[in-house]
Amino acid sequence: MRLPTFRPPAFVPLPCALLALALCALPASAQEVASTGDYLARMDVDRDGRVSLLEYQDWLSYAFDAMDANRDGVLDASEQPASGRGARAALTREAHRKTLAERFARQDRNRDGFLDARELASPPQ
Numbered sequence: 001m002r003l004p005t006f007r008p009p010a011f012v013p014l015p016c017a018l019l020a021l022a023l024c025a026l027p028a029s030a031q032e033v034a035s036t037g038d039y040l041a042r043m044d045v046d047r048d049g050r051v052s053l054l055e056y057q058d059w060l061s062y063a064f065d066a067m068d069a070n071r072d073g074v075l076d077a078s079e080q081p082a083s084g085r086g087a088r089a090a091l092t093r094e095a096h097r098k099t100l101a102e103r104f105a106r107q108d109r110n111r112d113g114f115l116d117a118r119e120l121a122s123p124p125q
Contacts (some may be wrong), residue, residue, distance in 0.1 A: 040116075051120060056100060107120065108120070
């Protein structure tokens with residue numbers, strides 16, 4: 001199955017573009033999520049009913065991994081979607097995971113270090 005090509009509009013910041021691409025780049029089994037509970041179950045690798053930061057970062061790194069053609073842990077301009085604004089700055093895996101950690105922290109409303117189904121369904125503030 002060939003996945004659709006994702007080209008974000010010029011005004012979409014790269015982390016949002018990566019998240020959108022991540023959703024397109026998920027394996028077919030991951031794309032068959034029908035509810036937040038399904039999504040949580042697929043992200044929850046250790047099956048404890050909640051999503052840790054590491055599980056969140058690993059799950060949402062599909063896009064980065066798919067675009068990192070040379071597997072060097074850095075997305076250079078040629079590996080990133082065209083933006084219409086010229087070349088993008090390189091993005092390291094560490095910077096990408098830091099952005100995901102910040103988003104996770106905004107979603108973790110009760111500050112327990114995990115996302116439950118309700119928090120996972122809520123957009124980051």
